[in-house]
Amino acid sequence: MPPITSMEKAMEDKILLAHGSGGKLMHDLIQSFLSDIGNPMLDKMDDAAVFDVKGKLAFTTDSYTVQPLFFPGGDIGKLSVCGTVNDIAMSGAKPLYLSLAFIIEEGLPVAELKKILGSIKKAAAEAGVKIVTGDTKVVNKGCADKIFINTAGVGIVPDGVNISAANARPGDKVILSGNIGDHGIAVLSQREGLKFTSPIPSDCAPLNGLAAEMLKATKNIRCMRDPTRGGLSTTLNDFAESSKVGINVAEGQIPIAKAVLAACELLGLDPLYIANEGKLVVVVPAKDAAAVLAAMKKHKYGKNACIIGEVTAEHPGRVVMKTALGASRIIDMPVGELLPRIC
Amino acid sequence: MPPITSMEKAMEDKILLAHGSGGKLMHDLIQSFLSDIGNPMLDKMDDAAVFDVKGKLAFTTDSYTVQPLFFPGGDIGKLSVCGTVNDIAMSGAKPLYLSLAFIIEEGLPVAELKKILGSIKKAAAEAGVKIVTGDTKVVNKGCADKIFINTAGVGIVPDGVNISAANARPGDKVILSGNIGDHGIAVLSQREGLKFTSPIPSDCAPLNGLAAEMLKATKNIRCMRDPTRGGLSTTLNDFAESSKVGINVAEGQIPIAKAVLAACELLGLDPLYIANEGKLVVVVPAKDAAAVLAAMKKHKYGKNACIIGEVTAEHPGRVVMKTALGASRIIDMPVGELLPRIC
Numbered sequence A, B: 001m002p003p004i005t006s007m008e009k010a011m012e013d014k015i016l017l018a019h020g021s022g023g024k025l026m027h028d029l030i031q032s033f034l035s036d037i038g039n040p041m042l043d044k045m046d047d048a049a050v051f052d053v054k055g056k057l058a059f060t061t062d063s064y065t066v067q068p069l070f071f072p073g074g075d076i077g078k079l080s081v082c083g084t085v086n087d088i089a090m091s092g093a094k095p096l097y098l099s100l101a102f103i104i105e106e107g108l109p110v111a112e113l114k115k116i117l118g119s120i121k122k123a124a125a126e127a128g129v130k131i132v133t134g135d136t137k138v139v140n141k142g143c144a145d146k147i148f149i150n151t152a153g154v155g156i157v158p159d160g161v162n163i164s165a166a167n168a169r170p171g172d173k174v175i176l177s178g179n180i181g182d183h184g185i186a187v188l189s190q191r192e193g194l195k196f197t198s199p200i201p202s203d204c205a206p207l208n209g210l211a212a213e214m215l216k217a218t219k220n221i222r223c224m225r226d227p228t229r230g231g232l233s234t235t236l237n238d239f240a241e242s243s244k245v246g247i248n249v250a251e252g253q254i255p256i257a258k259a260v261l262a263a264c265e266l267l268g269l270d271p272l273y274i275a276n277e278g279k280l281v282v283v284v285p286a287k288d289a290a291a292v293l294a295a296m297k298k299h300k301y302g303k304n305a306c307i308i309g310e311v312t313a314e315h316p317g318r319v320v321m322k323t324a325l326g327a328s329r330i331i332d333m334p335v336g337e338l339l340p341r342i343c
Helices: A003-011 A022-038 A040-044 A074-088 A110-127 A184-194 A209-219 A231-243 A258-267 A286-298 B004-013 B024-037 B040-042 B076-089 B110-127 B182-192 B208-216 B231-243 B257-269 B288-299
Strands: A049-064 A094-105 A128-140 A147-157 A173-176 A223-225 A246-250 A281-284 A306-312 A319-322 A329-331 B051-064 B092-104 B129-137 B148-155 B173-176 B222-226 B245-250 B281-284 B305-314 B319-322 B328-330
Touching: A003 A147, A003 A209, A003 A306, A040 A286, A049 A074, A049 A128, A049 A231, A049 B092, A049 B129, A049 B148, A074 A094, A074 A147, A074 A209, A094 A110, A094 A209, A094 B024, A094 B051, A094 B148, A094 B281, A110 A128, A110 A147, A128 B051, A147 A223, A147 B051, A147 B148, A173 A231, A173 A286, A184 A258, A231 A281, A231 A319, A231 B051, A286 A306, A319 B281, B024 B173, B051 B076, B051 B092, B076 B110, B076 B208, B092 B110, B092 B208, B110 B129, B173 B288, B182 B257, B208 B288, B222 B231, B231 B245, B231 B281, B231 B305, B231 B319, B281 B288, B288 B305
Parallel strands: A094 A128, A246 A319, B092 B129, B245 B319
Antiparallel strands: A049 A147, A049 B051, A094 A147, A173 A281, A173 A306, A223 A281, A246 A306, A319 A329, B051 B148, B092 B148, B173 B281, B173 B305, B222 B281, B245 B305, B319 B328
């Protein structure tokens, strides 16, 4: 048996199975690092956080398995806060509280966990959400891939807001908040060790501030979603299917960074199917489109916003793109997995 | 490229990375199986579920990594519903809605996933909770261990209920709802291939019904918790530390099944530290103890309930056990991990 000092050293460097026991070792580690985002609810360390609410509650969950853990513009910690904050915000809700659950592979360097916790803290602060309850499990080496994170979240939907993928109507306008494809290409480049002349950072960002500004412009937002896995094409297809309407988009209107377009051409990928983590697509009545677009352009996460298309009664359930050459093509759902473990 | 039919066959048998893409394949699979627990919120498939609430909300999360997936008396599906339902119920809340997030290793037999989904459905029905939002990620073979599940949950705390590990006061009684150690020994036996003359099933069960009956007897429940990881000793130590009181328990009063005791002796384990998944420990004022105990004994999950000790102003932060021989010993928190991946 090694002397206590070297055991303590080992515990400082690597996550051990013991960190997952009743949670004491891990609790101390996480608590020490999150201390300044600590709050009376988390500090109580009861099995559930308890808080007062009144109204329409939005509730969502996502697990994050991105590989690699760290990539230009973000990491799994930032992603796990922004992704869930965005899912809440896409219902028009103000995100309030998150849960945070880790599944950690034995042997994860504590330095990496601390870096991830730092990103979680920073992202939660920017989004204005509190982490109120959590869980940590440690599994044997080889039984997970470094770390998986699940966050669930709750938020309050303001009165008069009713957003759903099923609400689009013919005549509505479709607005995209900015360039597509950044997140997927950033993660893929990092994973495959690709070097581009201009590095492509992920767009990973909390969108609740942007969504709140848009709701100030009008409460008549019909559909809103962040095009993550499956990209813009999947989101538009979801809207078309759920609302039983057609959607027409114009290829020339969809903003894509030159570096992303070049990377997609090189890799044989279609940017319409690449994941984003800091963009949203919104369907609004035509009469409100200008006001919503103006509100978006004023926000740092909506500077490149533009109208990309409109909702039609024709071809219900289908998304049709007018190409730069004037032809029309149907934009389908992706069938298989284009880029696994992108979030 | 294989013909479509054999590709379809492969997809029926094993989970593929494609099941995790935008979620369509997996969505169809899960939706088809959960169809009769489906509900308007889940069916909408929006990013967040939205529902009306008013009052004190309890919010909790847990990830489940139990190994093996199937064990006597339960499986990871039943566990992932009961565990989170119980965490909500331990705050005195009525559990209402769960989220359900899977991380699946590529290659998991679809039959195993279906069996797990069946258990989830059954446990959710017994507990009276709805699954309203979910997520599925599939990771490459070797990057997870078959399946990990996260559930988060929300519930409403009735007016006048204020339960916390920090609320125990000297003079209060400590009541345990039944035999300890069953879950941990059941999982361990299955994992290690141990055969006992009497098989030991896990006690995994939703405790919200029992907790509701107890709250009908009195709203003066001070502390309530299900002694899972770390066992009864950890729960009692949490109460003593958070409430800054001492707790005295009598060894002879703690119910343990003979088969569990025999297994513990054989394996060199202390049942006080073994996980339970269908038991609760409660601290109540002495004047309410008889009424709470009577309510517990009437419920199927509290038949073996008994008073196991009391709260004292002496030795704050410590749990002291009077042994069968009349000696006193301090019951500490476990330091390391006794039994990894028990839940």
